[in-house]
Amino acid sequence: MNVTKTCNEFEAKTKKAESDRQSELKAFDDSKAGVKGLVDAGIKKIPSFFVDENDKPISSDDDGNNNNNSRFSFPIIDVKGVNDVASRSEIIGKVKTASEEWGFFQIINHEMPVSVMNEMIERVREFNEQDADVKKKYYTRDPSRRFQFKSNFNLYTAPAAAWRDSVTCVMAPNPPDPQEFPDVLGYVDITFEYSKYVMKVGHTVYELLSEALGLNPSYLKDIGCAETMLLASHYHPPCPEPELTFGNRTHVDIGLLTILLQDQTGGFQVLHQNDWVNVPPLVGGLVINVGEFLITNDKFKGVLHRALVFKEVPRISVAAFLKPHSKDIGDNARVYGPIKGLITEEEPPLYRDTTYKEYETFYLSKSGDGKPKLPYFREQTNLVVQPNIHKLPPALRMGSQNPSRVVKPPLEQTTPYGRAELPKRPIDKPSSTEESSVKYPFIGYSP
Ligand SMILES: [Fe+2]
Numbered sequence: 001m002n003v004t005k006t007c008n009e010f011e012a013k014t015k016k017a018e019s020d021r022q023s024e025l026k027a028f029d030d031s032k033a034g035v036k037g038l039v040d041a042g043i044k045k046i047p048s049f050f051v052d053e054n055d056k057p058i059s060s061d062d063d064g065n066n067n068n069n070s071r072f073s074f075p076i077i078d079v080k081g082v083n084d085v086a087s088r089s090e091i092i093g094k095v096k097t098a099s100e101e102w103g104f105f106q107i108i109n110h111e112m113p114v115s116v117m118n119e120m121i122e123r124v125r126e127f128n129e130q131d132a133d134v135k136k137k138y139y140t141r142d143p144s145r146r147f148q149f150k151s152n153f154n155l156y157t158a159p160a161a162a163w164r165d166s167v168t169c170v171m172a173p174n175p176p177d178p179q180e181f182p183d184v185l186g187y188v189d190i191t192f193e194y195s196k197y198v199m200k201v202g203h204t205v206y207e208l209l210s211e212a213l214g215l216n217p218s219y220l221k222d223i224g225c226a227e228t229m230l231l232a233s234h235y236h237p238p239c240p241e242p243e244l245t246f247g248n249r250t251h252v253d254i255g256l257l258t259i260l261l262q263d264q265t266g267g268f269q270v271l272h273q274n275d276w277v278n279v280p281p282l283v284g285g286l287v288i289n290v291g292e293f294l295i296t297n298d299k300f301k302g303v304l305h306r307a308l309v310f311k312e313v314p315r316i317s318v319a320a321f322l323k324p325h326s327k328d329i330g331d332n333a334r335v336y337g338p339i340k341g342l343i344t345e346e347e348p349p350l351y352r353d354t355t356y357k358e359y360e361t362f363y364l365s366k367s368g369d370g371k372p373k374l375p376y377f378r379e380q381t382n383l384v385v386q387p388n389i390h391k392l393p394p395a396l397r398m399g400s401q402n403p404s405r406v407v408k409p410p411l412e413q414t415t416p417y418g419r420a421e422l423p424k425r426p427i428d429k430p431s432s433t434e435e436s437s438v439k440y441p442f443i444g445y446s447p
Contacts, residue, residue, distance in 0.1 A: 024049055025155055032139035033132045034151040034165035039237040040132065050245040052160035055370060057243055057308050072277045074270065075102055076285070080109035082204060095205075096212035103303030104270050104289040106282060111204065112197040114284045120194045120233075121263050123187045124316050128165060128235035130184065138167075138182055146176035158368025163245045163309045164236045171195040172229035173325065195231060198259055198320040202226050205257065205288055206322075213299060215341045224334070225256045225294065227325035236267075236307065236315040247315055248307035250370040254363050255291040255323040262287065265315040267308040276306070291321070292374040293359060297338040297350050302372060324356045333357050351377045 024047060031037055038047070075098040081087035098105035127135070127149075138149035148168050152161045169176060172195065181188035206220040213219075220226070236247035247267060262268055268279040268287065279287055292302035309315060324334070333355040343349055354377055363373045 021049055022156070025161075029141075029151070029155060032136040034135070034139070034149075035163055036128055036165055036235065036237045037132055039239075044240050046163070046239065046241045046245060050161050050163060052249070055160070055246075055250065057246060072272050072275060074277055074279050075105040076280075076282065077105050077107050078109050079107045079204070079208075082208070092208055092211045095208045099209065099212060099290060099300040102270065102272055103301050104279070104287065104305070106279065106285045106287045107201075107205070108282060108285050110286060111200045112194075112284075112286065116190070116193055116197055117261055117284065117286075119186070119190045120261065120318055121316050123184060123190045124167070124233040124235060124318060125314070127167065127182055127184045127187055127233075128237075128314075128316075134182075145180075146170065147180045147182070149182075154364070154367040157364075158249070160245070160249065160368070162247060162249050163239050163242075164234045164247050166235070167233045169231050170228065171231045171320075172199060173227060191231065194318070195229065195320070198231075199226065199229060201259055201286060202229070202257060202320065202322050205259070209257075209290070209294075209300070213296060213339070213342060215339075219339075219341060220256075220294075223339070224325060226322050228323045230255075230321040230323065231318065232321065233318045234307075234316065236309045236317075238312055238314055239309040240311065242309045242311050245309065246306055247309040248305075249368060250304050250306045251368075252302040252304055252372045252374075253289060253291040253321065254293065254360065254373075255321040256294040257291055257322040258287075258289050259320040259322075260287040260289070261318040263316045265310065265313055267310065267315050268317070269306055269308065271304040271306075291323075292363075292372060293323075293336065293356065295336065295338045295351055295374070297342050297347060299342065302374065304370070304372070350379055352379050 028038075028047070028049070033040070075094070077091060077094045077098065079091055082091055095105065135149060138147060140148050141150055142148075146169060149165070150168075151165045152158065153166070153168070155161055169181075169191070171191070175192065175195070178188045178192075181191065203221060203226060206225055207217040210217050210219040210221075234248070239245065250271075260268070262279070262281055262285075264281045264283070266278060266281050268281075269276040270279055270289075271277075289305070290296070290300045290302055294300065294302075307315065307317070324336070335353045335355060336359075337353040338349040338351055351374065359373070359377065362376060366373060
């Protein structure tokens with residue numbers, strides 16, 4: 001057998017298959033009609049780029065119809081009375097337990113009126129179910145557009161696409177001009193109203209998380225965790241083959257905190273002790289989870305989650321992602337690490353310092369692989385020397401580590417930032433070439 005010839009033929013076939021796939025993706029994207037457009041066209045089988053043979057919804061304890069038989073019950077926390085001394089400590093205890101054990105919880109009786117939540121869902125439905133030609137003018141991947149409608153922020157890079165169309169918009173600190181919003185009755189008003197309330201809820205949750213971590217109530221807000229809010233509304237049309245794809249593929253969230261509103265359809269699942277557990281849709285419920293970048297030195301962890309789709313009905317969700325301020329993306333980006341107030345001699349930092357830009361670029365370069373990304377930033381004891389945080393202005397030391405742990409590097413290993421050359425970046429970290437070729441906008445992605 002001519003091994004070289006066989007290898008060359010295999011390589012040619014692989015390249016052809018990838019080229020065909022990219023052509024299919026581009027044709028889908030160019031239609032500007034999204035997944036809903038495929039459904040409206042009457043497809044009976046879903047395109048192969050929505051299928052990952054290694055990751056399908058059906059498992060031994062999941063019948064693909066949102067009726068899995070998990071041993072666990074998802075934590076639900078009633079935050080009524082959060083400002084009463086007596087009930088607050090009990091609520092904080094529940095938040096602490098849920099954050100430690102699940103990384104997720106659902107709150108009820110919070111600041112957001114149910115009427116606002118319901119209207120937000122209905123306006124998202126109305127936007128997505130209007131005529132495709134009307135929606136097309138908003139379909140874009142142009143980062144300069146503040147209001148973006150598109151299908152799959154990582155369409156061309158993920159191993160498989162998710163069954164969803166999304167609208168994304170950064171609503172804080174500087175919301176877009178209302179003129180940029182679609183001409184759907186009430187869409188702009190409810191988006192601003194919803195954003196106002198979701199920020200209130202976010203502040204309350206940050207207070208609870210701060211106290212659950214043993215910090216003062218304003219700690220997380222004070223270090224800038226609530227500065228930016230991206231609102232992402234997802235519409236998952238009915239799917240002819242729900243057993244083959246997902247509405248949202250397995251992932252951890254990229255930001256600091258996510259507040260999720262889901263409709264009453266269900267389908268949202270969280271991985272807990274190797275079990276996919278359904279998050280029950282509750283009237284008035286908001287699902288909370290910590291993003292990976294809230295680096296609590298493993299006290300609270302970002303946890304894998306996903307969303308199923310259904311054959312007969314659409315599913316709608318609205319996610320608010322609280323993230324660092326956009327100024328953290330540029331050259332003067334603040335340095336983040338395990339939250340300083342949690343670091344002691346007994347509990348040294350488990351992760352190295354980084355910037356949101358570095359983390360975000362890495363996250364997006366690996367988007368869709370179904371794995372947490374923070375482990376790539378784990379400290380490598382005896383190999384990495386602490387950056388010299390004293391050379392940075394105080395404002396740039398947001399979550400910096402305990403200065404007492406800074407190890408003075410040998411002279412030949414010193415860099416301008418005090419980090420030893422060995423190794424600069426963790427194993428499997430994208431090379432500088434890969435990094436520079438990935439041009440993702442700050443807005444527009446929605447894990
Ligand atoms: Fe998520």
